[in-house]
Amino acid sequence: MSIRHSLLALLQDAPRYGYQLRSEFEERTGATWPLNIGQVYTTLDRLERDGLVQNDGDDGEGHVIYSITAAGAAEVEGWFAQPVHQSHPPRNELAIKLALAVTLPGVDVSAVIAAQRSASMTSLQDYTRSRRASPAAEAGVRPAPGDTAWLLVLDSLIFATEAEIRWLDHCESRMVALAKLPAPAVPPGAAAGAPAAARKGVRA
Structure with a gap:
């Protein structure tokens, strides 16, 4: 799941602070994939480092507001335009x-x-x-x-x-x-149940 692009998409809608982003994400996805607030702020730091969002300062109530940059908007546009590739299936x-x-x-x-x-x-x-x-x-x-x-x-x-x-x-x-099928035959001279690779390393 791309938290990076999800947060960018929400910031494209409107500037927000971390807790707002977490709440908006969980509300829009039915809280199916809860976000850790630490993960949200870590991702925001990386997005700011990469020039995709900017820190707009305190809102007067102790919240740091972030807004998307032109580069961030282009990143979101590309994300929505490209299919999700499953070249490396997630672990099931x-x-x-x-x-x-x-x-x-x-x-x-x-x-x-x-x-x-x-x-x-x-x-x-x-x-x-x-x-x-x-x-x-x-x-x-x-x-x-x-x-x-x-x-x-x-x-x-x-x-x-x-x-x-x-x-x-x-x-x-x-x-x-x-x-319902018969068990595989054991090769002549092979110890029952012993892997072939293991048998090769056994001295007579």
């Missing part, structure tokens, strides 16, 4: 967990899948209820921009969770199919 803890589960002895992969499916179904139900309760879900009524933003975030969470559940179903089907 669930995929990593299942990948390790199927390669380690003694792990009940089916139980891991079942537990995750139950949790994912609960999340999906929560997201769906929130979507139905959103003012933006009312037909024939133009929602406020903030309501539309939250609805888009909810839709993203719903689609992602639905895809996760389908993937879990696929994993379960694959495990069932694999269980």
Whole structure:
């Protein structure tokens, strides 16, 4: 998630201080990705260093106001114009967990899948209820921009969770199919269960 560009986009809307930026970000995204205020100010320092924002001084109430520069506005324009590239997929803890589960002895992969499916179904139900309760879900009524933003975030969470559940179903089907296949044959002279690389380093 680009906190850098998100803060720049909010500053393009209007000058703000750190706590305002955090509140605006969380309000517009439904607090789905909470921001640490320290992270906000660290990012502002870097943006100021890079000439993308400027410090406009104290507002008289102890708040340091930041505004976007021309270079910052150009940066935001480029961010909105460019697609988000997934050339380096983010780490998926669930995929990593299942990948390790199927390669380690003694792990009940089916139980891991079942537990995750139950949790994912609960999340999906929560997201769906929130979507139905959103003012933006009312037909024939133009929602406020903030309501539309939250609805888009909810839709993203719903689609992602639905895809996760389908993937879990696929994993379960694959495990069932694999269980019906004969175990791989052990090469003659190889110690059962010993990795080939390890066997090469063993002296007779």
